[in-house]
Amino acid sequence: MKKRILQLASIVSLVALAIGFYLWNKPPETVEGNEGINTTAASIISAFEQDEQVATKKYLSQVVSVQGTVAEISYDQDSSVVLLLYGTDPLNGVQCTMKDKNIAVKIGSPITIKGFCSGYTTVVLLTDCIIEKEGNNS
């Protein structure tokens, strides 16, 4: 009897340890394989501009797939590629920090980008982005 309890206890603690180890080393979530919320640059921007709280509830930390046009290509201070999609006026836009450092896109090209929404400053922010579709969306 005592042996059974000891056996059971050791199995339970091993499982707990394994779960703990898995959780501790859990890799970051990726956008691949996650369909996400489909939207356009103009509509996600106006959602944040009209009611930031509502838009935050809907989009923050969610996977979002945004259809737009490349307005700017730049690098952040850690040399990640950052694409800006045209907004509804010259001061706004959707700023996408790309996961991949080698990106070949042109200013003015239509594009669909998928990433995690990390909020809104003066632009809508997406991180860990991938290019879902290049060229015209039909």
Add this chain to the structure above:
Amino acid sequence: MIGLLMKTFSSILFILFLFSAQLHAHKWMTRMGKISFYSSTPVENIEAVNNQISALLETQTGDVAFVVPIRGFKFEKALMQEHFNENYMESEQFPKATFKGTIVEYEKVDFTKYGKYIVTVKGQLTIHGVTKFVTITGALQVEKNSTTIASKFLVKPADYNIKIPSIAASKIAEKIEVTVDCKLNPTRDK
């Protein structure tokens, strides 16, 4: 004759003034500034980096403003990032931290002269929905096409009503070191 000379002279001055006003932008900004923080305890060190900071500097008034999207902080471990957002910063409820302040004696900074200026900034720091008046020292590196704002300061989570459960208390420092490194570019708008 002297009157005419004076007139010409003052109009030249006026033109020069207009010219210099156009050459030097008054607003410098970035949407890709960098802020990181570091928590050090004997149990573990925790570090996170955010490259999505919006920062604005007005050279005429010395006003500075920062907007920090909390979800933009990236950690080494996914679990740390999850705890940071869900348990400590409650980023769904408080998605941004902000700082609004003014450089003390900003007239001492000559934005036409390249170099490093040590400055003190006073203003309001809002984290986790709690606003505090703070005084922070930092440096401005003025260059031809950029001005970099750099600073290192300590933030006490308890001051901003960030509750750390006793089980995690040994892993999270009482004071978190925040490092600001934002490279601003002149804006074209007048």
